Amino acid sequence: MIDTHCHLYLDDFKNDLSDVALRASKVGLTHILMPAISAESSEQMDQCIETWEAFNTGIVLHKMAGIHPCEWRPGDRVNRDDLLHKASAPDICAVGETGLDAYWSTEAMAEQRESLDAHLSMAKELHKPIVLHNRETTTELLDRIEAHQDGSLTGVWHCFTGTENEARRAIDLGLHLGIGGVFTFKKTQTREFIKSLPLERLLLETDAPYLAPAPFRGKRNEPSYVAYTAQALADALECSLSSLVDQTTTNARKLFGLPPS
Numbered sequence: 001m002i003d004t005h006c007h008l009y010l011d012d013f014k015n016d017l018s019d020v021a022l023r024a025s026k027v028g029l030t031h032i033l034m035p036a037i038s039a040e041s042s043e044q045m046d047q048c049i050e051t052w053e054a055f056n057t058g059i060v061l062h063k064m065a066g067i068h069p070c071e072w073r074p075g076d077r078v079n080r081d082d083l084l085h086k087a088s089a090p091d092i093c094a095v096g097e098t099g100l101d102a103y104w105s106t107e108a109m110a111e112q113r114e115s116l117d118a119h120l121s122m123a124k125e126l127h128k129p130i131v132l133h134n135r136e137t138t139t140e141l142l143d144r145i146e147a148h149q150d151g152s153l154t155g156v157w158h159c160f161t162g163t164e165n166e167a168r169r170a171i172d173l174g175l176h177l178g179i180g181g182v183f184t185f186k187k188t189q190t191r192e193f194i195k196s197l198p199l200e201r202l203l204l205e206t207d208a209p210y211l212a213p214a215p216f217r218g219k220r221n222e223p224s225y226v227a228y229t230a231q232a233l234a235d236a237l238e239c240s241l242s243s244l245v246d247q248t249t250t251n252a253r254k255l256f257g258l259p260p261s
């Protein structure tokens with residue numbers, strides 16, 4: 001099983017990372033992908049990997065490079081050289097997370113857009129997948145993907161919670177959909193149409209420490225909880241847990257170019 005979106009390097013995991021690692025290996029995780037949030041993330045990820053490797057779980061951590069849309073403030077400028085330098089490193093598996101967010105604040109939308117465009121161009125240039133965050137910006141985000149899509153852009157709409165039409169448009173634009181803890185909530189609309197989507201475009205993720213699945217809703221999320229989302233997804237698709245895990249693992253390996261383990 002692969003957790004394709006996990007902020008494992010944040011302070012939320014500082015005090016019990018070894019327990020988190022143990023639980024992650026018990027549920028059969030093999031890879032955890034870490035999206036960047038800010039310029040500081042790369043150093044935090046390196047420290048996290050160093051600590052993690054001493055636990056000898058066999059679970060491989062992977063880094064991304066990018067700036068989260070909520071990090072932008074009015075007047076900020078994208079440092080393209082720095083971003084390109086970081087994202088082009090061979091141990092960076094994807095560009096992100098980037099995207100748009102009009103929920104927390106709309107005061108830096110111009111800066112968010114400039115950043116998203118820079119990330120999208122870089123992902124294409126580097127032939128690496130893009131990892132997208134979206135909150136109350138669906139149409140604009142998909143319009144921008146469409147404008148950039150020249151057949152070479154791949155990526156994932158992480159923590160997908162949209163409608164069936166939005167899912168279809170995203171898939172038609174070449175995107176994968178990241179299914180996380182929200183999928184386990186009682187009122188999620190995604191469960192109603194998930195069966196009609198191509199299984200080879202679905203990925204599992206936690207977005208830990210955020211968005212813990214049921215029965216841990218509201219608590220700190222962690223990589224091992226991806227098993228609850230996997231079970232909920234298998235139930236909704238009426239398939240076995242093992243075939244769901246096999247398929248989503250294959251999807252993640254292909255998209256992010258992960259070596260077999």
Ligand SMILES: [Zn+2]
Nearest residue numbers: 005035097207
């Ligand atoms: Zn995230």
